[in-house]
Amino acid sequence: MNRSGGETLPARNTSVNAARLTERTTGSREFRRCGLGADVAKLYFEDFAAGQVAEYGDMLVTAEDIKDFASQFDPQPMHLDEEAAKATIVGGLCASGWHTCAMMMRIIADGFLLNSSSMGSPGIDEIRWLAPVRPGDRLRVRSSIIETSEPRSRPDFGFVKTKFEVLNDAGTVVMHAITNLMLGRRTPRAANSVIA
């Protein structure tokens, strides 16, 4: 599912993703492992390259989801209560920015990360919250790979610097985040290979 032009990530796992995300949006809060069987080739560092673009999702955001997250983690009026939210700068109930981050994580986890050699991430270089996420929005994530790099000292993994954009169903980019993913190599780099 690539609506963005440019080179694409391997699309072989998108039908699996669609199944998982449908499950997510039908209300189950329980994570159920499903579908990532032997028929879906696992992604390694070598499968990623600068310029690849892919899209993952969608995820429905409900008012209940927004309030539930906010009551645990970000109990500001604009995330908790429709009436109180009207008096705030955002003019109505909207998701906590951290909730949007968490939803992005779930979309990319289901989209490709759970089917990869991901070893996590040392952090995020930039997050921008660009537009409010409202009840009823359906979110998807566009990933654009900026660059890949291989640490000199570690032959077993590489970094994949990626810009993730979270879009709503109107096509508005509501958030972006730039991060370095750590992905294990399919084949360890030879000791004598040259790294730029």
Place this chain on the structure above:
Amino acid sequence: MNRSGGETLPARNTSVNAARLTERTTGSREFRRCGLGADVAKLYFEDFAAGQVAEYGDMLVTAEDIKDFASQFDPQPMHLDEEAAKATIVGGLCASGWHTCAMMMRIIADGFLLNSSSMGSPGIDEIRWLAPVRPGDRLRVRSSIIETSEPRSRPDFGFVKTKFEVLNDAGTVVMHAITNLMLGRRTPRAANSVIA
């Protein structure tokens, strides 16, 4: 509650914070408004200045919390299951980095943000996940104000650039985040005042 030396933020609301956070750590997931009555002076942009340091918290992290967040938002093995986590790079169950962000948000919300003229934030300049957050950790947040600035075009608020460090009870910084908070002014800036 300032353990860090340096100038401090007004400490008048820390007893309220302690009460709220105790409530949070005794297991209630429900947000209950408490204590921010007329006796607690609200914080505005003018109350913040570069060099101020404050600490907020603490928040207990349980294995149940870690798995609950992960099952919704970040279902990777190191966040979901003790046994599976042993085989990962982090060597045992640990919180999703996004969960740590969300807990940081709750600590600073209770610490001062809910008692301020906060108007949100346009984003985050940097997040670094530096050490795993484990079951049983008690987290606190150290805030250090880097600089304040006033947008030329808006006399009603200012930006407070802040570094938030999340520490565990051993004093290890497990994460930091640098962000620009938007805070309303107590008194709108005069139209003829000079901004550097």
